Amino acid sequence: MARQRRGTTRHRQVLALFAAAAAITATGLVSATAQAAPRSFYGLIPNGDLRAADYRLMNEANVGTARLPVVWEVIEARNEQFNWSYTDELIGGLAAANIRTLPVLFGTPKWLANNSAKPPLGSKRRESQWSQFVGEAVARYGSGGTYWSSVYPSQYPDGTPLPIEAWQVWNEVNGPKHFRPKPNVGKYAELLRITNKAIEQRDPRAKIVTSGLVSKPTGKGGIEGWDYLTQLLQRKGAKRSFDHTALHPYASNARQIFQDVKKMRRALKKGGKKRAQTWITEVGWSSDPKVGGKLAKSPGKQAALLKQTYTQLARKRKSWKIGGVYWYTWRDNPKARRVCDWCPTAGLVKKNLRPKPAFRQYRKVAR
Numbered sequence: 001m002a003r004q005r006r007g008t009t010r011h012r013q014v015l016a017l018f019a020a021a022a023a024i025t026a027t028g029l030v031s032a033t034a035q036a037a038p039r040s041f042y043g044l045i046p047n048g049d050l051r052a053a054d055y056r057l058m059n060e061a062n063v064g065t066a067r068l069p070v071v072w073e074v075i076e077a078r079n080e081q082f083n084w085s086y087t088d089e090l091i092g093g094l095a096a097a098n099i100r101t102l103p104v105l106f107g108t109p110k111w112l113a114n115n116s117a118k119p120p121l122g123s124k125r126r127e128s129q130w131s132q133f134v135g136e137a138v139a140r141y142g143s144g145g146t147y148w149s150s151v152y153p154s155q156y157p158d159g160t161p162l163p164i165e166a167w168q169v170w171n172e173v174n175g176p177k178h179f180r181p182k183p184n185v186g187k188y189a190e191l192l193r194i195t196n197k198a199i200e201q202r203d204p205r206a207k208i209v210t211s212g213l214v215s216k217p218t219g220k221g222g223i224e225g226w227d228y229l230t231q232l233l234q235r236k237g238a239k240r241s242f243d244h245t246a247l248h249p250y251a252s253n254a255r256q257i258f259q260d261v262k263k264m265r266r267a268l269k270k271g272g273k274k275r276a277q278t279w280i281t282e283v284g285w286s287s288d289p290k291v292g293g294k295l296a297k298s299p300g301k302q303a304a305l306l307k308q309t310y311t312q313l314a315r316k317r318k319s320w321k322i323g324g325v326y327w328y329t330w331r332d333n334p335k336a337r338r339v340c341d342w343c344p345t346a347g348l349v350k351k352n353l354r355p356k357p358a359f360r361q362y363r364k365v366a367r
Helices: 002-026 052-060 085-096 124-141 146-155 185-202 225-233 254-270 299-315 334-338 357-366
Strands: 042-045 065-071 100-106 166-169 207-214 244-248 278-283 322-328
Touching (some): 042 357, 052 085, 065 085, 065 322, 085 100, 085 146, 100 124, 124 146, 124 166, 124 185, 166 185, 185 207, 185 225, 207 278, 225 244, 225 254, 244 254, 254 278, 254 299, 299 322, 299 357
Parallel strands (some): 042 065, 042 322, 065 100, 100 166, 166 207, 207 244, 244 278, 278 322
């Protein structure tokens, strides 16, 4: 039991910091069309532990999907020893609140690499171990998954199973922080190919979503999102390895976000994959102007930007092929300050779960 608690603690730490670490790279009325968007369109990124009150408020806000890291290095900290307990807890709790999960497959364990951001490539062993992990995750949480048939009913007897329908592969691969030693389009294309094959064998109907691409990543070797996508689509076989692409368009204003989305759409069209959707798997602003920077706003401005962003993307979701929009983040987390200045106050609710103006706006646009 002691070993399980250590794994659970580590997974909680990863969950709390995963979305915040991703965010560091970014340094009117709702129309009838927007209201017609499916509930799954309205997503967010939880951080830290989730309690009954969190699930209740998320449901009240009409959250449809939560983006969660499914971290290999935590789940299989030791070779062939899988610990799904914390992932079960999160995915099950969300499903019981009628919230789907978009999992992010990420994190090479220490017994295969000296850095979790180093993709499991370059040897048959690493690639086969990754394929095994992915297959186990899909077999557990995907369509017909063992979690839904054997574990979930005992945890939530009255709950409706919500098997995972889409899987996101890695995180922010066009920046140096999450794809070590540096961004490499060819290596990511290979990771997509291997992952797609592993998922397809277990659940042929599941959708594959690319890593969220930062519009303009910081750090050495970073590649702008649309340029990275253009290069990816030129790789042999890459188009067949994913269904949809994802964007993290952090910007000071909503207009810039819309421009970045259009750049991604042009890249998809030019690359011969115009039917693919673009999922906005991270977007957000802080509610504390004192932290400084382009993403630091007042509580009222944070809410206004949320409204403007979600309303326009929902209105344009068919013509722009937007698959969903995920707010970073759910709850304020002071510990995230060590990752970026604005991250601790990006939540829809405060640390004590007191709703901010942004929460109320989210509830309005998602109703």
